[in-house]
Amino acid sequence: MVNSLDAVTGVGGFTGKVIARRLLEAGRDVLNITNHPEKASNLGPRIRSIPFDFDHPDRLAQNLTGVCTLYNTYWIRFERGEMTFEKAVQNSKTLIEAAKTAGVKRIVHISVLNPSKESPFPYYRAKAEVEEFIKASGVSYAILRPAMIFGEGGVLINNLAYFLRRLPVFAIPGSGEYKVQPVYVEDLADLAIRLAVEDSDVITDATGPEIYTFNELVAMIKKAVGSRAIIVHSPIMLSLLVTTAMGIFLGDIIFTLDELRALDSNQLVSSSPPTCQTALSEWVSSNADRLGVTYLRDVRK
Ligand SMILES: NC(=O)c1ccc[n+]([C@@H]2O[C@H](COP(=O)([O-])OP(=O)(O)OC[C@H]3O[C@@H](n4cnc5c(N)ncnc54)[C@H](OP(=O)(O)O)[C@@H]3O)[C@@H](O)[C@H]2O)c1
Incomplete structure (x- = not known):
């Protein structure tokens, strides 16, 4: 059996x-x-x-x-x-x-x-x-x-939308020219279950079809949620200071220094062809009404 x-x-x-x-x-x-x-x-x-x-x-x-x-x-x-x-x-x-x-x-x-x-x-x-x-x-x-997982319950994309909806000025850490390659949580789960039934040992990047610079990512979410925030850039350490202060107010840790540095060092993009199909842009546009309406806290009490 x-x-x-x-x-x-x-x-x-x-x-x-x-x-x-x-x-x-x-x-x-x-x-x-x-x-x-x-x-x-x-x-x-x-x-x-x-x-x-x-x-x-x-x-x-x-x-x-x-x-x-x-x-x-x-x-x-x-x-x-x-x-x-x-x-x-x-x-x-x-x-x-x-x-x-x-x-x-x-x-x-x-x-x-x-x-x-x-x-x-x-x-x-x-x-x-x-x-x-x-x-x-x-x-x-x-x-x-x-690299970065998006979907129902995911904090990063939701919370970017949350701040874009509320803040008059949104500061992108560093140049914003570093790249991210998000993958849909449903695609990731699907890939995981498909690979479970294979016999051979496998290591694979789990990546979606779209690659964004962080500037492009913020611009796409801003448009989708109808934000009027003015986009500026701030040095990484200043971004850390501001997000830490906002985190204290929200009872969360929004970014750590290592996360900001890892983002800035182009770690979040694959050199292999994408392995998953769902585009973040499609998901954001079909969830724009509820994206960022409430803040999703990640920290454990
Ligand atoms: N989310 C992303 O964008 C992302 C990006 C790249 C890689 N990943 C990787 O994908 C995997 C799943 O991520 P996820 O966001 O789905 O994770 P998650 O739901 O936050 O947590 C997954 C598991 O880790 C446990 N856990 C999380 N934080 C913990 C803490 N501070 N102390 C003790 N246990 C903790 C959880 O425990 P409970 O069962 O008690 O909840 C749960 O069993 C992780 O290996 C992560 O490194 C995620």
Whole structure:
């Protein structure tokens, strides 16, 4: 009998939610691995939730017994308190080891575009370390590398629209000539599920068909939401100062210095042909009415 159970980290999160929904639609059962399983009880009868249990690898492995594919979205956007990138790497390794012990057949891992152990940015170095660990694990794998994910529940595009709707002046960090290549969350989930059933080990960029400079991205969203904001440019450090102050007001971290520097260093564009189809411009124009109407907070309380 073919096993019908897959595990997804963060079914309440941005990407995990879409992967889980698509798996359910395909007739699979889903095991949700999360920091707060108690909050996840309303996800329906075919989703069972378990804690990450990073401090109890044996229990985690026990809970993963019977899982066919592990879809791993687990990561942190920035370091905060005890949650450092080092800790996120350690936790990721524990999860992968537990999957191996449990006999999970394949790991589908969401990484990031252009990870590198030589990167000046800890996020990208840590992502490279997790990829290395998966490759050496002996478990069959597919690694997907998105740059910037957009779609229902995504914070970046929504919050750019939020500020463009409200501010008289919108300051683009740095020159704004650095490029981004966004991918639609539904396309990413679709690619993840398609790669789950392949036998060979795969590493692929997960990128959409459009490449924007940040200036073009802001101009496109501005037009779509009917913003009259005057667009200016400000030095990266001044942008950090202003967004940090606005973040304190909104109870969020809008950008970290590393994120602004990574943007500015053209990390968010692929040198390979796009692997996903949906254009951000189409999605923005069909969601313009509700884009940025409310602010989406990313930081965890
Ligand atoms: N969003 C983007 O634009 C983007 C761009 C490039 C790469 N990626 C990568 O894509 C993957 C999915 O991203 P996403 O935006 O969909 O992630 P997400 O929903 O925010 O979180 C995914 C998982 O990570 C856990 N998590 C997130 N922040 C955490 C924290 N501070 N402490 C402890 N656990 C935390 C979540 O735990 P809970 O289950 O408890 O919620 C969830 O299981 C990640 O690997 C990310 O690096 C995302």
